[in-house]
Amino acid sequence: MSGALSRRNFLRGRFAARRPLLRPPWAVAEADFAHLCSRCGDCGGACPTRIIVAGDGGYPTLDFGRGECSFCTACVAACPSGALQRQAEQPPWSLQATIGDSCLARQRVECRVCGDLCAAAAIRFVPQRGGPSLPLLDAARCTGCGACVAPCPVRAIVVAEVRDAC
Ligand code: SF4
Ligand code: SF4
Ligand code: SF4
Structure with missing residues (x-):
């Protein structure tokens, strides 16, 4: 086995052993992703929100600290290897936002930034006696787009696979 190949297999083994990272939308199952993705970077180059x-x-992952996913499908169209594949009616992923305890409103400081920016209206604010209204996430509405992540002043929001969300 060549040094390059053994390094590649090592990376793939390490990659498979870890908790799944956030992959671009319409990525194939994580178990297949490392075998199909050639790490060409074409998906990243095509993404309008970067x-x-x-x-x-070197495998592609998502950084919602930079922006949101608009579900434009440009990354899928650019992928030459089949690591990103979109079947008809297939949802892009099973990502979902969760709001952590560092949320300003939960710390009794008025803030509604996330609710104002959520195009899916997945975050509503519930009045509480003697303090600011609290954000409540409607999981059924949340698309996992990540638009609420970067604008949150205290980065209280995490987008993760539904099964990993806490
Ligand atoms: S669907 Fe569009 S916005 Fe979302 S990751 Fe792909 S290229 Fe970027
Ligand atoms: S933007 Fe952040 S701090 Fe403000 S209400 Fe939403 S989660 Fe809380
Ligand atoms: S991830 Fe998108 S849809 Fe979900 S709460 Fe945040 S902004 Fe709304």
Whole structure:
């Protein structure tokens, strides 16, 4: 086995052993992703919001600190390897936002930034006695677009796979 190949397999083994990273929308199952993705970077180059970055081993991952996914499908169209594939009616992913305890409103400081920016109206604010209204996330509405992540002044929002969300 060549040095380059063994390094590639090592990276893939390490990659598979870790908790899944956030992949671009319409990525194939994580178990297949490392075998199909050639790490060409074409998806990242096509993304208008520049949220696809090179992650561990050079494989594409998402950085919602840079912006949101508009579900434009440009990354899928640009992918030459089949690592991103969109079937008809297939949802882009199972990502969802969660709001952590560092949320300003939960710390009794008025803030409604996330609710103002959520195009899906997945965050509403519930009045509470003696303090600011609290954000409540409607999981059924949340698309996992990440638009609420970067604008949150305290970065209290995390977007993760539904099964990993806490
Ligand atoms: S669907 Fe569009 S905005 Fe979303 S990651 Fe792909 S290229 Fe970027
Ligand atoms: S933007 Fe952040 S701090 Fe403000 S209400 Fe939403 S989660 Fe809380
Ligand atoms: S991830 Fe998108 S849809 Fe979900 S709460 Fe944030 S802005 Fe709204």
